[in-house]
Amino acid sequence: MRAGTTRVRLVAVAALAAVAFSTAACTDDSSGGNGASPAVSGNGTIKPGLKIAFLPKQVNNPYFTTAGNGGKTAVGEFKGTYSETGPSEASASSQVSYINTLSQQKTDVIVVSANDKDAICGALNEARQAGTKVVTYDSDTKPDCRDLFVNQATAEGIAKSQIKLISDAVGPDGGKIAILSATANATNQNAWIEMMKTELAKPEYSKLQLVATVYGDDDDQKSFTEAQGLLAKYPDLKGIISPTTVGVAAAGRYLSGSAYKGKVALTGLGTPNQMRAFVKDGTCKAFALWNPADLGYLAAYAAGALASGMISGKEGEKFTAGKLGEFTVGKNGEVLLGEPFTFNASNIDQFNF
Numbered sequence: 276m277r278a279g280t281t282r283v284r285l286v287a288v289a290a291l292a293a294v295a296f297s298t299a300a301c302t303d304d305s306s307g308g309n310g311a312s313p314a315v316s317g318n319g320t321i322k323p324g325l326k327i328a329f330l331p332k333q334v335n336n337p338y339f340t341t342a343g344n345g346g347k348t349a350v351g352e353f354k355g356t357y358s359e360t361g362p363s364e365a366s367a368s369s370q371v372s373y374i375n376t377l378s379q380q381k382t383d384v385i386v387v388s389a390n391d392k393d394a395i396c397g398a399l400n401e402a403r404q405a406g407t408k409v410v411t412y413d414s415d416t417k418p419d420c421r422d423l424f425v426n427q428a429t430a431e432g433i434a435k436s437q438i439k440l441i442s443d444a445v446g447p448d449g450g451k452i453a454i455l456s457a458t459a460n461a462t463n464q465n466a467w468i469e470m471m472k473t474e475l476a477k478p479e480y481s482k483l484q485l486v487a488t489v490y491g492d493d494d495d496q497k498s499f500t501e502a503q504g505l506l507a508k509y510p511d512l513k514g515i516i517s518p519t520t521v522g523v524a525a526a527g528r529y530l531s532g533s534a535y536k537g538k539v540a541l542t543g544l545g546t547p548n549q550m551r552a553f554v555k556d557g558t559c560k561a562f563a564l565w566n567p568a569d570l571g572y573l574a575a576y577a578a579g580a581l582a583s584g585m586i587s588g589k590e591g592e593k594f595t596a597g598k599l600g601e602f603t604v605g606k607n608g609e610v611l612l613g614e615p616f617t618f619n620a621s622n623i624d625q626f627n628f
């Protein structure tokens with residue numbers, strides 16, 4: 276894991292250093308097929324013709340559209356067939372029927388961001404028994420329902436960045452803060468929130484008091500209403516952390532149109548395109564994310580390597596993910612993309628996703 280992690284970090288740092296942020300500068304990166312990147316790992320070649328289906332938490336979310344475009348590019352490079360399908364709501368069991376259909380269609384790999392770590396396990400394991408491989412990306416299931424998890428960043432890394440960002444934005448006097456999350460079952464947000472609580476227990480954050488965690492369900496309107504509700508209940512709130520691209524944009528919209536603009540700090544995990552206006556008008560000084568296109572691209576290569584028998588999900592296995600380079604499977608079948616990146620007024624205009 277170490278070597279792989281270091282390599283991944285180098286790749287991430289290199290990607291972030293230049294205008295590049297790799298595919299970040301492109302809104303649609305789906306040309307595929309003409310890539311210079313060989314679909315090769317240390318252990319063979321990805322088979323052409325694989326059917327790779329992306330199943331995001333929900334389809335009407337720009338974050339997942341960008342991730343899917345990265346996946347489509349990768350699948351094009353190794354001459355497979357890419358598809359995307361999924362629910363319009365990120366509720367716990369909304370993905371089950373899609374998994375069943377994909378399995379019946381003899382999909383080689385389902386690449387899924389799980390709305391619930393347990394609710395889709397039965398369907399995924401049935402699909403696996405029928406010969407489909409399962410890669411989770413973005414939001415994991417229990418490890419025994421999938422072959423690999425492609426993780427965007429460690430929960431510790433994300434939590435540290437979120438707490439540092441809210442602490443800097445609120446200022447040295449600290450005060451009450453709240454979290455506006457996605458759905459109550461989301462594996463990824465729940466892991467991050469748990470680590471944020473650990474981080475908040477550190478002495479340097481003793482002046483920050485987490486008073487509430489609420490859920491906007493990755494629904495724009497519900498997230499807006501929840502942000503409004505937080506301020507109604509805690510008028511002396513000093514900051515909101517929203518570790519979801521849907522939530523942080525909705526909270527930005529609420530705060531920027533309210534008397535709390537510039538008074539209540541906002542940070543979270545957002546896309547530059549959804550947050551640009553709120554950074555420019557002073558509602559949000561800084562927020563974080565990784566490159567969703569790279570996450571999808573890496574997940575697709577992992578899927579291809581898995582379905583070609585080049586890797587099986589065991590710790591220490593290595594594979595090459597096209598332009599992103601070599602990755603190593605870590606503990607619990609986890610592959611790590613890199614570290615979160617911070618966006619602020621000085622760099623946000625370099626990004627378009």
Ligand code: RAM
Nearest residue numbers: 338457518519520521544
């Ligand atoms: C939303 C989803 C996704 C999460 C991002 C940060 O788009 O909840 O799972 O990773 O936010």
